[in-house]
Amino acid sequence: MVKLFFMFKNETKKTAERTMKPDTVFKQTFNATLDILAGMKRGDVLPSENELSDQLGVSRTTVRKVLSWLSDNGHVRLDGRRRVLTAIVPKRERFPSTETESTSQQVEKRFMEWMLRGDAQPGSLINELEMARQFGVATTGIREFLNRFRRFGLIDKRPNAGWVFKGFTEDFADELFEIREMFEQRSARAMVTLPPDAPQWRDLRALREEHRLLLGDIDSRFQDFSDLDNRLHRLITTAVPNRFIDDFYDVITLIFHYHYQWNKRDERQRNEVAIEEHVHYIDALLARDRRRVEQTCRIHLASARQTLRRAFSPLV
Amino acid sequence: MVKLFFMFKNETKKTAERTMKPDTVFKQTFNATLDILAGMKRGDVLPSENELSDQLGVSRTTVRKVLSWLSDNGHVRLDGRRRVLTAIVPKRERFPSTETESTSQQVEKRFMEWMLRGDAQPGSLINELEMARQFGVATTGIREFLNRFRRFGLIDKRPNAGWVFKGFTEDFADELFEIREMFEQRSARAMVTLPPDAPQWRDLRALREEHRLLLGDIDSRFQDFSDLDNRLHRLITTAVPNRFIDDFYDVITLIFHYHYQWNKRDERQRNEVAIEEHVHYIDALLARDRRRVEQTCRIHLASARQTLRRAFSPLV
DNA sequence: CCTCGGTCCTTTAAGGATAAAAAATCGATA
DNA sequence: TATCGATTTTTTATCCTTAAAGGACCGAGG
Numbered sequence: 197m198v199k200l201f202f203m204f205k206n207e208t209k210k211t212a213e214r215t216m217k218p219d220t221v222f223k224q225t226f227n228a229t230l231d232i233l234a235g236m237k238r239g240d241v242l243p244s245e246n247e248l249s250d251q252l253g254v255s256r257t258t259v260r261k262v263l264s265w266l267s268d269n270g271h272v273r274l275d276g277r278r279r280v281l282t283a284i285v286p287k288r289e290r291f292p293s294t295e296t297e298s299t300s301q302q303v304e305k306r307f308m309e310w311m312l313r314g315d316a317q318p319g320s321l322i323n324e325l326e327m328a329r330q331f332g333v334a335t336t337g338i339r340e341f342l343n344r345f346r347r348f349g350l351i352d353k354r355p356n357a358g359w360v361f362k363g364f365t366e367d368f369a370d371e372l373f374e375i376r377e378m379f380e381q382r383s384a385r386a387m388v389t390l391p392p393d394a395p396q397w398r399d400l401r402a403l404r405e406e407h408r409l410l411l412g413d414i415d416s417r418f419q420d421f422s423d424l425d426n427r428l429h430r431l432i433t434t435a436v437p438n439r440f441i442d443d444f445y446d447v448i449t450l451i452f453h454y455h456y457q458w459n460k461r462d463e464r465q466r467n468e469v470a471i472e473e474h475v476h477y478i479d480a481l482l483a484r485d486r487r488r489v490e491q492t493c494r495i496h497l498a499s500a501r502q503t504l505r506r507a508f509s510p511l512v
Numbered sequence: 513m514v515k516l517f518f519m520f521k522n523e524t525k526k527t528a529e530r531t532m533k534p535d536t537v538f539k540q541t542f543n544a545t546l547d548i549l550a551g552m553k554r555g556d557v558l559p560s561e562n563e564l565s566d567q568l569g570v571s572r573t574t575v576r577k578v579l580s581w582l583s584d585n586g587h588v589r590l591d592g593r594r595r596v597l598t599a600i601v602p603k604r605e606r607f608p609s610t611e612t613e614s615t616s617q618q619v620e621k622r623f624m625e626w627m628l629r630g631d632a633q634p635g636s637l638i639n640e641l642e643m644a645r646q647f648g649v650a651t652t653g654i655r656e657f658l659n660r661f662r663r664f665g666l667i668d669k670r671p672n673a674g675w676v677f678k679g680f681t682e683d684f685a686d687e688l689f690e691i692r693e694m695f696e697q698r699s700a701r702a703m704v705t706l707p708p709d710a711p712q713w714r715d716l717r718a719l720r721e722e723h724r725l726l727l728g729d730i731d732s733r734f735q736d737f738s739d740l741d742n743r744l745h746r747l748i749t750t751a752v753p754n755r756f757i758d759d760f761y762d763v764i765t766l767i768f769h770y771h772y773q774w775n776k777r778d779e780r781q782r783n784e785v786a787i788e789e790h791v792h793y794i795d796a797l798l799a800r801d802r803r804r805v806e807q808t809c810r811i812h813l814a815s816a817r818q819t820l821r822r823a824f825s826p827l828v
Numbered sequence: 829c830c831t832c833g834g835t836c837c838t839t840t841a842a843g844g845a846t847a848a849a850a851a852a853t854c855g856a857t858a
Numbered sequence: 859t860a861t862c863g864a865t866t867t868t869t870t871a872t873c874c875t876t877a878a879a880g881g882a883c884c885g886a887g888g
Contacts, residue, residue, distance in 0.1 A: 216845080216846045216847040216848075216871075216872055216873060217846075217847050217848045217849075217870070217871045217872055217873090218847090218848080218871075218872075219847085219848060219849085220848095221672065221848075221849065222848075222849080244861065244862080245861080245862070245863095246860090246861070246862090254849080254850085255849060255850045255851070256850085256851085257848090257849060257850060257851075258848090258849060258850080260862095260863085260864095261848095261849090276857095276858080277857075277858070277861070277862055277863090298871080298872095299871075299872065299873095300871085300872095323838090323839070324839070324840070325838075325839055325840080326839090333872085333873085334872065334873045334874070335839090335840080335841095335873095335874095336652060336871090336872070336873075336874090337871090337872070337873085339656065339840090339841090340655065340656070340659055340871095340872095343656060343659045343660050344659055344662070346660075347663045347759065349755040349756055349759065355840090355841095356537065356839085356840060356841080356878085356879055356880065357839080357840080357879085357880060357881085358839070358840075358880090368755075371754045371755055371756060372756070374754055375754065375756045375757070378694055378698065382694065438687045438690055438691065439665040439684075439687055440665055440687060440688070440691045440760070441691070443663065443665065444756070532841080532842055532843060532875080532876040532877040532878075533840075533841045533842050533843090533876075533877050533878045533879080534841080534842070534877090534878080535877085535878060535879085536878095537878075537879060538878075538879080560831065560832075561831080561832065561833090562830095562831070562832085570879080570880085571879060571880045571881065572832095572880085572881080573878090573879060573880060573881075574878085574879060574880080576832095576833085576834095577878095577879090592887085592888080593831070593832055593833085593886095593887070593888075614841080614842090615841075615842065615843095616841085616842095639868090639869070640869070640870070641868080641869055641870080642869090649842085649843085650842065650843045650844065651843095651844090651869095651870085652841090652842070652843075652844090653841085653842070653843085655870090655871090656841090656842095671870090671871095672848090672849055672850065672869085672870060672871080673849085673850060673851085673869085673870080674850090674869075674870075
């Protein structure tokens with residue numbers, strides 16, 4: 197059987213000593229707090245602990261840890277029960293992105309890179325222990341990732357005997373897009389029947405404007421398409437929410453997120469075509485013309501499918 | 513916030529001392545080997561180690577462990593390189609089913625029971641540690657289960673802050689069946705276009721016969737319907753395989769498996785109706801009549817949806 | 829040349845431990 | 859009455875450890 201090796205050339209060796217639970221949340225929060233402070237000047241009063249907690253999406257415990265650091269290092273002064281900014285925090289205090297990524301995020305990233313590089317042969321075995329060693333994490337982290345990754349349809353589990361990589365193949369693209377087409381057509385049809393005062397129409401018009409702006413500046417900003425693509429399709433699915441369809445879009449989002457990072461061939465032109473397809477699709481939706489919606493949707497998905505399929509034959 | 517307690521009334525306390533990795537595979541293999549020996553008589557030669565390994569679906573290592581026991585306890589004698597059965601193994605040597613279930617299977621079972629009992633309030637929090645204590649397993653086992661269970665659309669993860677049970681509600685049934693209907697109609701339409709010599713037609717005719725037999729003996733065997741239901745729908749999806757559709761059927765299979773165990777109301781009558789619907793559906797497929805297939809499929813799924821929905825209002 | 833026993837090594841499935849993060853508690857105070 | 863500081867308790871994310879299961883190798887024998 198073919199065994200896999202996950203180490204890439206030019207890989208930087210992991211030297212960081214691992215703690216039990218990483219403090220990536222603290223470090224991210226720290227950076228985010230600095231972003232907030234950057235918009236303030238000396239003498240300004242900081243938001244309250246609860247406000248910061250809400251705004252940053254972390255517990256007050258973590259917020260307080262950051263605020264303690266700011267006090268201890270003389271950037272913030274206590275004035276009664278207010279906190280006052282006394283000194284700007286220099287940029288170099290920010291934690292680098294390598295330290296703000298949790299283990300599970302790192303595993304996902306490295307696994308996807310390994311897969312999309314094309315190093316992975318269909319049918320090859322994935323070994324938890326080997327992967328854990330190469331990624332510098334414990335086997336439990338790998339297990340957890342693989343279990344979550346199962347639903348992407350790219351790996352199979354053989355109990356007591358590891359995992360099989362099924363391959364990032366044309367079959368995969370076809371099966372993915374068969375479902376995607378069913379779901380998208382269903383959502384698009386539902387959207388057409390939404391009442392004219394549904395909030396989706398406002399969002400859709402805003403998205404159309406964003407598409408127009410991007411097309412006007414396509415040469416420098418063509419990489420922003422990925423985000424726009426995701427937002428359009430997610431908006432359409434909100435017409436009639438269904439948790440299984442939402443979950444499926446998670447699969448598509450992840451696949452495309454990494455796919456866009458690795459497949460740079462014809463990127464600019466590919467995205468320009470896709471944006472134009474989107475505009476036609478959006479116009480059809482705004483016109484609430486069911487037949488045209490179905491047609492423009494089909495055209496766009498067919499070309500997206502071709503894009504993904506071509507990623508599997510990199511030499512042609 | 514509502515907290516959950518997983519301990520049921522009349523629950524038997526776990527007293528078994530836990531080992532690192534349970535030997536459930538050995539115990540299952542042991543029982544399965546006894547089943548094979550039951551079909552033999554004294555003096556018969558056992559199959560080879562490799563044969564047993566293939567047949568039982570476990571490694572030779574495990575097979576050899578069972579064979580060692582048989583030798584050590586005088587039930588099997590070595591004759592050159594053959595093994596000869598010398599004494600029947602008494603039934604009481606079999607391991608009880610409680611010892612042949614792996615931790616992950618136990619966790620799944622107990623979680624599903626807890627959910628389907630209706631003790632779980634929608635929106636309540638699931639606590640890994642609490643659940644681990646109640647189930648008598650380590651937190652890693654719970655985590656792994658919850659991660660795998662995510663795709664069933666019944667729980668949500670909040671990073672660093674546990675899991676939320678979304679509730680086994682009518683919404684869930686509706687969303688599940690919306691997808692199921694799309695997938696089933698798609699597969700049924702594909703099946704109609706299969707060539708007359710496709711192996712599916714043979715299997716379908718066999719299934720039809722099984723339905724007929726079950727209907728004739730409905731009073732004593734109505735519980736066998738669950739298995740038949742699963743096999744029919746799985747057969748139809750093989751018309752044009754798609755890994756995402758297969759995965760979705762795993763969700764349906766598990767939900768129905770436990771649902772059938774807990775919801776006994778009108779069980780016999782419900783199953784009888786469903787079998788008749790199946791027969792009409794199968795006949796339409798065998799006739800390769802697209803319109804009738806769509807119609808009978810819709811009728812059957814609508815009644816299955818009602819069955820599941822009714823399970824959420826147990827007092828009406 | 830295939831199969832078996834013996835042996836050994838590798839890998840998975842579980843348990844257990846610990847630091848970080850979340851959450852709760854409680855006066856005090858504005 | 860909501861907020862803050864201080865402190866404590868609970869829970870998650872991660873690492874490490876170990877027995878069972880899988881798998882490879884080898885020599886012998888039919």
